[in-house]
Amino acid sequence: MIGDGPAGLRAAVSAAQRGVEVTVIGENPLHGGQIFRQLTPPLQAPGHIMELLDRRILADLQDDLSKVNIQFLNKSIVWGIFDDKMIAFDQNQRSLIKARKIIIAEGAYEAPIAFPGWTLPGVMTVGGLQILLKSQGMIPTGKIVVAGTGPLLLYTASQLVEKGADVLAVLEASSLSQWMRWSTKMWRMPGIMGKGIKYMHTLRKHRVPVHYSTVPLAANGSEELEEVVFARADKQWFPKPGTERRMEADILCLNFGFIPSTQFTHIAGCEHICDPTMRSWIPKFNSHYETSVEGIFVAGDCTGIGGVKKAVLEGEFVGLEVARQMERLPAAEAEGRLSKLRKKIRAYRWYQQFLRNIYAFRPGLIDLLTDETIICRCEEIPYKEISRLIGNGSHRLEKIKLLSRTGMGRCQGRFCYPTLLGIFSGILSEDEACSQDFTSRVPAKPLPLEVLFQLPDSDEAAHDANS
Amino acid sequence: MFKRLENIERRNPFTIRVDGEPVMAYHGETLAAVLLAAGKMVMRKTFKGHMGRGYYCGMGICHECLVELGDGTKVRSCQTLAEPDMEIWTAR
Numbered sequence: 001m002i003g004d005g006p007a008g009l010r011a012a013v014s015a016a017q018r019g020v021e022v023t024v025i026g027e028n029p030l031h032g033g034q035i036f037r038q039l040t041p042p043l044q045a046p047g048h049i050m051e052l053l054d055r056r057i058l059a060d061l062q063d064d065l066s067k068v069n070i071q072f073l074n075k076s077i078v079w080g081i082f083d084d085k086m087i088a089f090d091q092n093q094r095s096l097i098k099a100r101k102i103i104i105a106e107g108a109y110e111a112p113i114a115f116p117g118w119t120l121p122g123v124m125t126v127g128g129l130q131i132l133l134k135s136q137g138m139i140p141t142g143k144i145v146v147a148g149t150g151p152l153l154l155y156t157a158s159q160l161v162e163k164g165a166d167v168l169a170v171l172e173a174s175s176l177s178q179w180m181r182w183s184t185k186m187w188r189m190p191g192i193m194g195k196g197i198k199y200m201h202t203l204r205k206h207r208v209p210v211h212y213s214t215v216p217l218a219a220n221g222s223e224e225l226e227e228v229v230f231a232r233a234d235k236q237w238f239p240k241p242g243t244e245r246r247m248e249a250d251i252l253c254l255n256f257g258f259i260p261s262t263q264f265t266h267i268a269g270c271e272h273i274c275d276p277t278m279r280s281w282i283p284k285f286n287s288h289y290e291t292s293v294e295g296i297f298v299a300g301d302c303t304g305i306g307g308v309k310k311a312v313l314e315g316e317f318v319g320l321e322v323a324r325q326m327e328r329l330p331a332a333e334a335e336g337r338l339s340k341l342r343k344k345i346r347a348y349r350w351y352q353q354f355l356r357n358i359y360a361f362r363p364g365l366i367d368l369l370t371d372e373t374i375i376c377r378c379e380e381i382p383y384k385e386i387s388r389l390i391g392n393g394s395h396r397l398e399k400i401k402l403l404s405r406t407g408m409g410r411c412q413g414r415f416c417y418p419t420l421l422g423i424f425s426g427i428l429s430e431d432e433a434c435s436q437d438f439t440s441r442v443p444a445k446p447l448p449l450e451v452l453f454q455l456p457d458s459d460e461a462a463h464d465a466n467s
Numbered sequence: 468m469f470k471r472l473e474n475i476e477r478r479n480p481f482t483i484r485v486d487g488e489p490v491m492a493y494h495g496e497t498l499a500a501v502l503l504a505a506g507k508m509v510m511r512k513t514f515k516g517h518m519g520r521g522y523y524c525g526m527g528i529c530h531e532c533l534v535e536l537g538d539g540t541k542v543r544s545c546q547t548l549a550e551p552d553m554e555i556w557t558a559r
Binding site: 223 | 468469470471472474475476477478493494495496497499500503504508509510513514515516518519520521522523524525526527528529530531540545546548
């Protein structure tokens with residue numbers, strides 16, 4: 001099990017309940033993934049700091065976890081997945097583990113939006129700010145602007161003001177009328193509608209304006225963020241000239257949607273489908289959530305952004321499927337349970353579509369780019385370099401990567417490939433845009449060389465897996 | 468700049484050294500949180516352009532929050548817990 005968020009934990013529980021020997025490998029000191037991050041012990045508080053959106057799911061999971069035997073490898077960074085399902089990870093003593101089946105539930109991360117100054121200290125993701133709040137109990141002291149699109153902005157801004165933070169404004173890229181139309185679809189999730197109204201009420205009470213049809217244009221400052229420039233935008237998020245406004249700010253937190261993480265599926269050699277509308281890839285998988293590599297399964301947001309409930313259902317499905325393939329679940333029982341789960345998962349497809357609608361890439365975002373705007377943060381590659389290469393005929397992401405180093409840095413393309421896909425979608429044919437992919441090589445994350453020197457030889461590795 | 472919320476139980480404060488100066492930290496806090504609470508927004512400088520970079524994704528994947536330990540190793544401050552007597556250098 002690679003990934004210890006809701007999908008990973010649910011899959012681990014479902015498999016372990018059937019007697020499968022499960023090891024969950026996660027990076028953080030505590031399991032839970034991103035959405036369920038809590039105060040890192042020994043930090044403690046009487047309740048949860050942020051209103052947990054799906055408290056029941058977490059409570060159920062923790063209850064189930066306490067009743068099964070699962071090996072947790074925390075603080076473990078997976079850096080390689082090899083042909084024989086040997087997983088290489090970095091965690092001091094242990095370093096290799098051989099699996100019969102691998103479930104990858106690597107989740108998602110926030111979509112990068114490039115614009116002038118987006119790399120300034122003080123400009124961060126909404127998720128990053130939430131982590132400081134949820135798991136560290138920290139809140140900004142200065143002026144905050146929250147920008148992007150979607151309900152997460154209202155949620156975050158209202159949580160911040162309730163804790164006494166100074167939120168200057170929420171900048172929502174889509175229009176109010178568009179949101180009125182979308183909210184008519186939310187009747188299926190009345191809880192969320194109620195919460196949305198509550199957040200808007202909180203913001204109104206604290207006099208935090210929500211500017212619709214508004215996009216950030218630039219983040220200015222010499223060393224750190226000092227000022228946010230923003231403008232009105234049209235339906236495709238193109239900024240309207242002459243509508244620029246400025247605000248002094250210390251923190252700008254952004255959320256324009258999420259990108260399914262496919263780092264481990266790429267390292268494992270799985271095939272992927274490129275989705276230019278969402279500026280991302282998802283792994284190819286069949287009706288059993290098995291990828292193109294036999295014995296490797298996927299579940300959760302990495303199969304497509306779909307929220308916690310979908311993630312948990314997919315986790316349960318995959319856990320049972322793995323148990324079935326390992327003959328811990330009789331075929332007849334499997335049939336019944338899996339097809340019920342399939343129906344339940346299908347019932348959430350509307351939510352996936354809803355998220356696709358609100359988070360879809362709009363061409364106006366490319367209009368935010370200037371020649372000097374950094375596209376590849378890690379390697380400091382500006383937009384003019386990318387334009388030059390595209391102009392010279394480089395229409396493959398992999399070629400631009402090789403010629404410019406875009407995507408070769410520490411983040412391995414996570415925060416630049418989505419922008420490249422957005423750029424491509426405006427220039428290339430649909431076929432060309434949809435057929436982009438990249439190669440991944442080990443190590444998946446930067447490693448000190450000594451980790452390689454400390455790897456056991458093959459005999460020891462076999463022993464390692466059995467202990 | 469960030470500050471610590473009040474209704475949270477924090478135990479046994481200790482000191483780490485940041486850019487040669489003592490800075491307070493609590494167990495369970497990441498280096499990133501400690502640095503942000505101390506007003507250190509610029510965590511590293513980029514290799515080519517010497518641009519200041521800081522906390523961005525918070526979940527260990529962007530690698531913008533790298534700081535240098537006393538022995539020269541670079542670590543992701545958002546993923547590294549602060550420990551007593553740690554020596555951290557920023558803007559490197």
